[in-house]
Amino acid sequence: MxxxxxxxxxxxxxxxxxxxxxxxxxxxxxxxxxxxxxxxxxxxxxxxxxxxxxxxxxGNAQGPQPGHYPDGCVLSYTQQRFWLLEQMQSGQSQYNMPVALNVEGALELTLVEKVLSTIVTRHQILRTVYREQDDAVRQHVLPEHDFTLGFVDLSDSQGEQQQAQLSQCLLEEAQRPFDLTQQLSIRGQYVKLQGTGHDQRGVLLLTLHHIASDGWSMDVLINEFVTLYRAFAADQVNPLPELELQYADFAVWQKDRMQGGEFEKQLTFWQQTLEDAPLTHSLPTQHHRPEVKQTQGAHVTATLPAYVAQQLGAVAKQAQLSPFMLMHAVLGVVLSRHSNQSDIVIGTPVANRADEALSPLIGCFVNTLALRLDTRHNTLEAYLAHVRQVHMNAQVNQDVPFEQLIDALNLPRTSSYTPLVQIMLTTNDKFTDGNDESALMALPDVSLSPLEGSHPAIKFDLEIALNISDNQVETIWNYDVALFDAEFVEQLSEHFNNALIALADMSPQTRRALPLNRLSILGDKLESYLINGLNNNSADYPVDKCIHEVFEEQALQTPDQLAIKFGNKQLTYRELNERANQLAHFLIREYQVTPDTFIGLCVERSLEMIIGTLAILKAGAAYVPLDPAYPRQRVTYMMENSGVKIILSTHFIIEQLDLTDYHSICIDGLGNEQVVQTFVDYSTHNPRELVAGLTSSNLAYAIYTSGSTGKPKGVLLEHKGIVNIAFNHRHYLKVDGQSKVLHFASMSFDAGTWEYVMALLSGATLVIADSVQRLSPESIGQLLHSEAITHVLLPPAFLAMMEFRDDLALKALAVGGEACDQEVVEQWGGAYRMVNAYGPTEISICATWAELRPGQKVTIGKPLKNTSAFVLDSNLALLSPGVVGELYISGVGLARGYHQLAEQTAERFVSNPYFDGHNKCVTETLYKTGDLVRYLPDGELEYLGRIDQQVKIRGFRIEISEIEGLLADCLDVDAAVVTVATSATGAKHLVAYVQLNNKNAKNSVSGHENINDDKAVIQRIKTELADKLPDYMVPGMFVPVSQWPLTSNGKIDKRALPEPDLAAVEGEYIAPETHSEQRLVAIWAQLLHLQESEISTSANFFALGGHSLLVSKLVRAITSDPELQLQQIDMQDIFTAQSLAQLAQHIDLLRMQQLNAQAADSICDQDLVEDGEI
The missing domain is CATH 1.10.10 (Arc Repressor Mutant, subunit A)
Structure with a gap:
């Protein structure tokens, strides 16, 4: 300090x-x-x-002055905070401060009791009680006290038995709650373990409540204990100087001082600094956060050797930082990498004893500073300068009490966690005054030492204590076991030390130039595993060949094998190859097409669709699929943007689209014998020798996908990526000459390319579904059966609407295009091999895939051959397994970019900082997918939604996919989609669209039902969610959907979902109906100085202006209201209730329980009278 x-x-x-x-x-x-x-x-x-x-x-204000307070005095802001917490978590020991000392030697217990009694007399705060009066809490000093030292004798036990009894004894004493209304705020207990006199051994446990003490105070307590014991043992008088002040003087002074201009200036600084700060940390918790903060803690300890500590001192000095600042900076990076969050708030205590007269006092002076770090700096040097400035500003503005800051920021209160700060960083630096610390603990004939292994209750989610010296850096990670597992905290500790060691080993020149994202926290072994170990999947596929060249080789091997079938029309590989060759020769001779030339393909689903595709490739050009079912305006835009001059189409479409400005080539009839008449003069031989300079790095096609500007953007794909996916099909999906592949997707989607190359580059038969069949789940099911399809790719939403049948010939049922629900896997994955194919268009259709099995988590698996995947944060830093980050892809299938969109290409296709040329799967460029994923322990990737689904509502960062996943787990829900709707006021609300668990719903007419029809079911779902999620993640509105609206490609069309009525969740006045609601409206109006007509039953107490000091008044108003007739309600209930209506319902429940208890007591009394016992 x-x-x-x-x-x-x-x-x-x-x-x-x-x-x-x-x-x-x-x-x-x-x-x-x-x-x-x-x-x-x-x-x-x-x-x-x-x-x-x-x-x-x-010079601005006089310091604290001694005073006399016969009627009690106000609480300090810190005391107010602990009083409030005590009321919220009554009966818990979270804010007990135990210190256990090993005792060896002739400790005189009568002296110990006298010493502690003297200290209690000396420090009024230790004999202060807290009482509510005149709608406020005041502190009163007890004029007399009777301090007694507790005694427990365990000397009859030995070994492990004694140790177990000691641990239990210390735990029970440390966790025994204080009654702050009438008990001292300190107690002591001696546990005798062995012997008497000089052979005596035991443990002295002193426990204080945080409302009366802090870390500094514990040092004062121990120092005064040692000083007094020495004096009294030598029959000397109390040698301690008279105290100038008492804690109450500070509390009164603080309240007066907070009215000045300096305070307002500091408060404004913090309000601006912490504006829109995250309300909770984003570290992944291994357990759902309980409704009430738990207190059981555990710890992980790590130590760095002397050379590292010494080097870090030099690093800190060069960066003009204290060692504590440097540790804080590194911790910020570690937490950022583990939460994929650049906005990091960490609390740290300050002594708050600027006046020297406060130094010798016991009392809770400590204040919490909320230090907000931004880890988005480009370089380590810039980041460290930022950290230094954060600390400088915080020191200058350290006087604002944390409790008052929370009220000023109007942050929501909850019994589940501390507002704003859930992670604390402290340092136990001991600045030497030349004395031996062990000597300070020495008593006559007695040796005292801290008891190792004792652990206090956990007050925050994570408390990191640093012991920094020239010889070592020790870090103690105290964590809430209700949230975190030891393995996760051990990983945090390891990564923290890795980063410190990396800094210590770095030269000053390297540190100055180091990009912040290259500060390694993972260590060489884990980093190598993430870069190469998980991406060690190169394969010697012929990616130097073009798509059509592989097809031509296949046609030469199996010329008479059936290649494609559409209805009653079909072609062998020889026929398909020859007709595509004739059209290709026509394009080359008549239009002199060259590599990377775009040719439009606008045909209905037919044999001609595939012939035209292959012909364009054989001519050396790239095809631009134009779905004639698309709106005319969209097709026109795609033609104009791509710059196509040649379009392959049919008579009917040419007339409909008015293609007079294009070279439109009618290919009607290419699927039958008319080709002889149409292109009779053109060769049936492969035109390979006529296409100069064509390689697998040339463009194969351009697919137009939805763009953020509202206009579709053309993704440019090369041959080599598609050849790679085809050979992955061969080896992973076992596609061969006996296979039959369904062509389901539109050619305007990349899945359309997946399907034809899956079949035609592996010798299989491609069966094309017609335009009517592909819109009907029933028809597709029949087609799969009648054609004995072995391989199919379907969107999960479409598959979910198909009636399950176990008589299909499927050898691989692939799903892709959107997230797959567990229910779909449960239904289909047991009967057939089910594969989840993940991949954006920009990575040649598919980047990863996974086997899906019933009862197992749905994942997107691992990268395909010759493909690599990285989970990175926004600064492109590698993230640990288990941490949610954005998925980046590299490999042979990476697209060239976006057509004529250099800025968007540069934004999404970025330089790969992990490319070193040694791993063929790791290429120079990464594609930024925008998808949130994390690595599971087995190295598979779990898909968690889009990064644009990661929203911030009321200051909380929310993962929509987490809510969707838990909704899907509800027994009443088949499937769910969660969206964010913005009201007219600009407020954001979560809206859950749910397909309820009604087996007939899948066959019902598309539409949605009124939410009131399923009110009971929706309430059940809400209750189930509330048990698993914090309140801010429970959707405010639920809309039942009988059948999902689908896009033309079979995915859920979120834009077609019904508009939610946000008036039902925001702004609309709802009048009180029940008696409890009416009484609460009256009570709230009085406390908040509002008109009753201004208070809706949907309103939140704190949103209307309520704050922590009003909560106790609200509790008293409720329990003293003669009409409510409620004897008791906890403060915690006020924080838990999200609306007046919820609080009224809870009051009704409590009153019912109260009446039942009274009735039971009455019956018991009557029974006693009848039995003659009274």
Missing amino acids: IAQLVKSAADQGVYLYAKEGALHFDLTVSEFPATLKQDIIANKAEIIAFLSHAEGTS
């Missing part, structure tokens, strides 16, 4: 002061103590900020 260091310097004759931003000193001793000098240099920046702040505030 900086204040402690400044005081320690003064005690040693070194007086520090700041002048014009520099640190100066005056000496009253002959020379500057060497160790002190090192401490000052290491913390120079923070000392300057501390002294500047002290100088800026010293």
Whole structure:
């Protein structure tokens, strides 16, 4: 602590002061103590900020003054906070502060009791109780007290039995709650373990409540205990100087001081600094956050060796940071990489004892500073400068009490976590004053030492304690076991140390130039595993060949094998190849097409569709599929944007689209004998020798996908990526000459290319579904059966609407294009081999795939051969397994980019920082998919939704896919889609569209039902979600859907979902109906100074202006209301209820329980009278 260091310097004759931003000193001793000098240099920046702040505030107001408070006095802001927490979590020990000391030697227990009694008398705060009066809580000092030391004798036990009894004894004592209304805030207990006199061994446990103590106070307590014990053992009087002030003086002074202009200036700083800060951290928790904060903690400890500690001191000095600042900076990076969040808020305590008269006091002075870091800086040097400025600003503005800041920010309160700060970073730096610390603990004939292994209750989600010295850096990670597993915290600890070691080993030149995303936290082994181990899947596929060349080789091998079939029409490989050759020769001779020339293909589903596709490729050009079912405006845009001059089509379509400005070539009849008459003069031989300069790096096609600007964008794909996917089909999906592949998708989607290359580059038969069949799940089911299809790719939403049948010949049922629900896998995955094919258009259709099996988690698996996948944060830093990040893909199938969209291409196709030329799967460019994923322990990827589905509502970051997944797990839900709707006021709301678990719904007419028809079911779903999710993640509106609207490609069309009525969840006044609602409206109106007509039953107490100080008043108003007749309600209930209506329902429930209990007591009393026992 900086204040402690400044005081320690003064005690040693070194007086520090700041002048014009520099640190100066005056000496009253002959020379500057060497160790002190090192401490000052290491913390120079923070000392300057501390002294500047002290100088800026010293002249503005008088310090605390001694006073007398016979009627009690106000609570300090920190006391208010702990009082409120105590009421919310009554009966818990979360804010107990136990300290256990090993005792060896002749400890006199009567002296111990006398010493502690003296300390209680000396420090009024330890004999202060808290009472509610006049709608407020005030603290009262008990004029007398009777402190008694507890005693437990375990000396009859030995070994492991004694150790177990000791642990249980210490745990029970440490967790025993205080009654702050009438008990002292300190208690002591001695546990005797062995012997008497000099052979005595035991444990002394002192427990204080945080409302009366802090870390500094514990040092004061131990120092005074040792000093008094020594004096009393020598029959001396109390040697401690009289205290100038008591804690109550500070509380009164603080309340008065908070009214000044300096305070308002500091408060404004924090309001601006923390505006729109995340309300909770985004670290992945291994367990759902409980409704009420739990207190059971555990810890992980790690130590870095002396050479690292020494090097880090030098690193900090070069960066003009204190060692603590440097550790904070590294922790920010580690938390950012584990949460994929660049906005990191970490709390740290400050002593808040600027006035020297406060130094010897026991009491809770500590204040929490919320330090907000931004990890989006490009370089390490810039980031460290940012961290330094964050600390400087925080030191200068450290006087605003954390509790008052939370109220000023109007942050929501909950019993589940601390607002704004759930992660705390502390340092246990001990600044030397030249004395041996072990000597400070020595008593006459007695040795005291801290008991190792004792662990207090956890107050936050994660508490990181640093012990920094010249010889080592020790980190203690205390964590809430209700949220985190030891394995995860051990990983955090390991990665923190990895980063520190990396910094220590780095040269100054490297540190100055290092991109922040290249600061390694993973260690060489894990980093190598993520880059190469998970991407070690290269294969010697003929990716130097073009699509049509592989097809031609296949046609030569199996000329008489059936190649394509459409209805009653079909062609062999020889026939298909020859007719495509004739059309290709025509294009080459008549239009002199060259590689990378675009040719439009606008035909209905037919044999001609495939002939035209192959002909364009054989001519050396690239095809642009134009679906004639698309709106005319969209087709026109695609033709104009791509710059096609030649379009293959049919008579009917040519007339409909008015293609007079294009070279339109009618290919009607190419699927039958008319080809002889149409292109009789053109060769049936492969035109390979006529196409100069064509390689597998030339374009094969351009697929137009939806664009963020509202206009579709053309994705440019090359031959080699498609050849790679075809050979992946051969080896992974076992496609061969006996296979029959269904062509289901439109050629305007990349799945249309997947399907024809799957068949025709592996010798299989391609069966084309017609335009009517592909719109009907029933018809597709019949086609799969009648044609004995072995391989098919379908959208999961379409498959979900198909009636299951177990008489199909399927050898591979692939799903893709959208996330697959578990229910679909349960229905189909047991009977057939089911494969989840994931991949954006930009990676040649498919990038990863996974086997899907009933009862197993749905994943997107691992990369295909010659493809690599990376899970990265927004700065392209590698993320650990289990951490959610964005999926980036590289490999042979990567698209060239977007047609005529250089800016968007540069945005989505980025330089790969992990390319080194050694791994064929890891290419120079990465594609930024926009998909959120994480690695599972087995190395498979789990898909978690789109990054644009990661929304922020009321300050909380929300993963929509998590809500959708839990909805799908509900027994009443078949499938669910969650969207974010924005109201007229600009507020965002979660809307859940649910297909309820009604087996007849799949065959019903498309549409949606009124939400009131399924009110009971929806309420059941809400209740189930509320047990698993925090309230802010439970959708405010549910819309039942009997059948999903689908796009032309069989995916769920979210734009066609019914519009939600947001008036039902926002802004609409709902009048009170029940008696409890009416009484609550009256009570709220009085407390909040509102008209009753302004309070809707859907309103939230805190949203209307309620704050922490009003909660206790609200509880008293409810329990004292003669009409509600409720004897007790917990503060926690106020925070849990999200609306007045919910609170009224809870009050009705409590009153019912109260009446039942009274009735039971009455019956019991009557039974006793009848039995003659009274």
